[in-house]
Amino acid sequence: MTKIKFAVAGLGRIGKIHLENLLQMSRVKIVAVMDTMEESKQYARDKGISNVTSTYEAMLASTDIDVVVICSPTDTHADYVEMAAKAGKHIFCEKPLDLSLDRVVEVLDVVKDTNIKLMIGFNRRFDKEFKKIKALVSEGAIGEHHLVKITSRDPGAPPVSYIEKSGGLFLDMTIHDFDMARFIVGKEVVEVYAKGAVLVDPAIGEAGDIDTAVITLTYADGTMAIIDNSREAAYGYDQRVEVFGSKGMVKTENNLHDSHQLFTSQGSQGSLPLHFFLERYAEAYKNEMSDYIKSLENGGEIPATGNDGLQSLKIGLAAIKSLKENRPIKLSDIDQSHDVKMLK
Amino acid sequence: MTKIKFAVAGLGRIGKIHLENLLQMSRVKIVAVMDTMEESKQYARDKGISNVTSTYEAMLASTDIDVVVICSPTDTHADYVEMAAKAGKHIFCEKPLDLSLDRVVEVLDVVKDTNIKLMIGFNRRFDKEFKKIKALVSEGAIGEHHLVKITSRDPGAPPVSYIEKSGGLFLDMTIHDFDMARFIVGKEVVEVYAKGAVLVDPAIGEAGDIDTAVITLTYADGTMAIIDNSREAAYGYDQRVEVFGSKGMVKTENNLHDSHQLFTSQGSQGSLPLHFFLERYAEAYKNEMSDYIKSLENGGEIPATGNDGLQSLKIGLAAIKSLKENRPIKLSDIDQSHDVKMLK
């Protein structure tokens, strides 16, 4: 069996996850990695990878590569995808492609003219909970879908320095929920109304962002979705989805550390949700890469495409505009002029 | 012990509930009832009540009465309250006082000039689930509150003829949720954004109403609440509340028929929520009346006042306006001009 030759660019937290998962896969061979940090390079060498480079260009040129996995900082994504596409490499790129709608459209145009398969890292699509919900909804278990409800709360806010570069809550965090809203019911969003506040940390407000939000999405068919976000849930990572329809309702709960229940005269006690995405989505990251490889091998559909990235970005930009102007925004009104550098 | 002398006006579904609960209370004596229907009169006589009248005026004049319970049709509420207040009777009145803001303000002005105690029938305030949530929130269990989430779905839509007189979804059904949103966190709402659709029954749309809705409320302190409604949940009455704050989150689940779980090779199965409000809130109705009587006896605060009725009505009117104009509406912009006859 010929192995698929993978290169991984960027060995931060998420790059290491993908690298370790790829190392477990018998049909994959890691032929190159790149990172600018010595610690990350040493990490790769300890895993038995000898071809370790400091630049993306060097990595691409260093050997024969089938697939590039891009986990470098967000502001490199667009350039790296473009370079890989032009070099004829398949691409798995962490979200987002870029914070500029212009640039995303430009990059997707480049990709479109090639035969390469681009996948965007919307990891939640591969979580067993959400896959189950989507499967039940797809097979009609709840009939026509009327309402989608997504709760998505992080256990703690990232540093303000990160927030400033991230595009803010809607493009950094809610973008996963926007993707979920499209994924779960397979429908496009046409309007967004976003309401937000700074309730967790004033410094986030000073940086021009919000930390708490409620977003109402309207789908093309008039049905609705609600998303609620917080940067800081004291009890851990809160990731729940509910879909309500003409024949019923389906929902998932958080994944807890364990199932114990202790009953004393004081009440009952149980465990908390798995702390954050690394724990909650550990299996999802494996499934994500494995499904991508399957679609490469059998020529099937990519489970999270460049267009998926584009649509979520548009919803995010509409949410930013809606928050600023305190009115619902149609996605058809979003264009390049609404690109965002900072929320302020 | 001198018993409190109660009269009940209107022996429909809810009037019968209150009457039967009052009959269980040792400190209460039912001295009169009124209803226009012979069936209801006979029902009262079967309960051992001899003073049965056909008009409200006759009932008020028939004997010595301490408290009037008003369960007659909505369009009689304002007049009946006014008459009882002028006659110096304490009043328990089912919600709403009236669909017209003008008229509600007028009636409350009459009441204000008396010493009578007026309670509005917001039964959910007395449900053990919501009382528990409010108690935990009040004692700081979740810290500062950031988000309130209310799910409220009926098991089936009422007849369109009822909907047409009810003031529509927001004034008939969501008004309970508006009251919950104020009650649970003890804060006033300042802005409303409502989105709705006709997904259950086109006839509801033809009558000028909606059957599915998502409403975002903003409190004076910038925190938010989300309500989602449907006229028809195939699985029964769905009544859940969640409050999220700086130190945690608390939520309640539906009350199920029973707790059984059956596991077979096909999966696990369990029971449905209690079907509708009569089952779910049976205890709440008892507590509601009992708490009202306690506040009469000990001179304490009325647990659901005329002002509570007024505020919920204002939020409802703002929701109607928001839905029509597809923009957020400030409560301060609601005045008599926004009174509603029909949603259309």
Added chain:
Amino acid sequence: MTKIKFAVAGLGRIGKIHLENLLQMSRVKIVAVMDTMEESKQYARDKGISNVTSTYEAMLASTDIDVVVICSPTDTHADYVEMAAKAGKHIFCEKPLDLSLDRVVEVLDVVKDTNIKLMIGFNRRFDKEFKKIKALVSEGAIGEHHLVKITSRDPGAPPVSYIEKSGGLFLDMTIHDFDMARFIVGKEVVEVYAKGAVLVDPAIGEAGDIDTAVITLTYADGTMAIIDNSREAAYGYDQRVEVFGSKGMVKTENNLHDSHQLFTSQGSQGSLPLHFFLERYAEAYKNEMSDYIKSLENGGEIPATGNDGLQSLKIGLAAIKSLKENRPIKLSDIDQSHDVKMLK
């Protein structure tokens, strides 16, 4: 409609429950009560019952009675049942008929020769949880039944003075579980192995009883049941049943005070089970009497017969013998010689 004329003997805790439930029933008229205590007599008079006697004989003679409800102390049950049966009254008698197998057989013989309908107060048969389990088991939801598991733990031990007269754990408390074991699967028990210990209170041991027990029952078809008991569960009344079979398993959970779940950085918290039988089985007591009345009216089967009382007593006596001799005991070996005054 002619009302059924009820008399209630004994107005202790359980007598009051039955009396109040009977007072709610439109087809019932309370024509007499008896109790030796003035407080209980006054209680009855406050409920509007004028015919209040001090002796059972006087009560029986005082008026025309259709049904006698016997809630007096255990050692009066047999005599009172016998007297009522001879007088041609239907009888609802709290369990047990007697602690002596001889005497129970004797009394049932008297009843057998009459046309009266005797019901024994096995209230748990009327609990919605256990009714649901029985219904599912009966309709084949779990296939052939292999194992029954019953957890039954009280929130606190009764006074030792009570324990000394009660027949001990197996005849006072576990007897309900023995009845459940027969009721849920509709099969007779043929062998008992009981293991017990004094872990809650040494005084219980000094009185010759145990406070913690594990009992294995074997049914005629070789399938098994397990019961575990404690006199003191710190977290409240623990009443659970599970049935396992060839096609699956069904179980019920305790009924909690409310469904809230609070999540903080310390873990999740929830409510405790309803504290004791008065709360947990409030509805069951209503259903029990209502079902008895139905079977009186329509001539149907009595839902808990004298024979049910007899069989549970036999299992209890076998359990006592098994505990003393530390070996399994066949029910066929239980006869009058194994009657118990005290466990010691």
Added chain:
Amino acid sequence: MTKIKFAVAGLGRIGKIHLENLLQMSRVKIVAVMDTMEESKQYARDKGISNVTSTYEAMLASTDIDVVVICSPTDTHADYVEMAAKAGKHIFCEKPLDLSLDRVVEVLDVVKDTNIKLMIGFNRRFDKEFKKIKALVSEGAIGEHHLVKITSRDPGAPPVSYIEKSGGLFLDMTIHDFDMARFIVGKEVVEVYAKGAVLVDPAIGEAGDIDTAVITLTYADGTMAIIDNSREAAYGYDQRVEVFGSKGMVKTENNLHDSHQLFTSQGSQGSLPLHFFLERYAEAYKNEMSDYIKSLENGGEIPATGNDGLQSLKIGLAAIKSLKENRPIKLSDIDQSHDVKMLK
């Protein structure tokens, strides 16, 4: 860092699990494996292991080895442990050491005279659910422990040919539960009463075994444990533990495939438990080996010793004797004469 040199004997289902887990551990090097089957050898070579032998002797002699992992058939365990101990290798051996008490005592004597560290593969001790229960019990969360309840049901029976060699239900399957009963509360068992039946498959009965069982254990302090077993739970692997004590109760639930709940007019539906031990205990197997390695490295206590294996075997033999003689058996009465070849 010097790596620990591991050899794995036997690459069946469980051998492969250990091998794959060991391959993930950075402080481990696999220096040899042995198996008699070509398929298994090729499997090892595909994992990059070059030193693949056909006999245990050859493996031991082939290279420098620190630790031997024994996953070969049960009847080889005792000999292989003895050989490795004499060769001065640390040993991880799958349970049981042997079905003969004589032989186990003999082997443990050999081990005792060496400095090697022997661990027995009681994987459930490393499951997050049971670790949590043990931790809570150990820290006094439930006070003094009164009752332990263990439910352990397989999703399907193994082939009768396997059962015939396995020592039967109690030595093959329940032995894990016997170990749990000792592990969770840290107390020794002194008496066993076992009741069993053939309810799943008559062929199991013809082979001299049972497929359904209820076992009562008594600890030295008079407290009790109950175990219930079935070879076939239609809904999957059922693995639950509950501990009840003076201050409360703690229990764990099965690990479900996912947390979804679907509500329709037909009721609610959810997922089944993870199907069998490979899924349920995947993490436990990793923790087990990792904890063993830690105790090798830091000289700490072995988390599952040879004596743990011996005690569980004794309980199992007592259970067999109890079942045959239908009476409780003291562990002190178990000696070599009760060794078992077949249950019949």
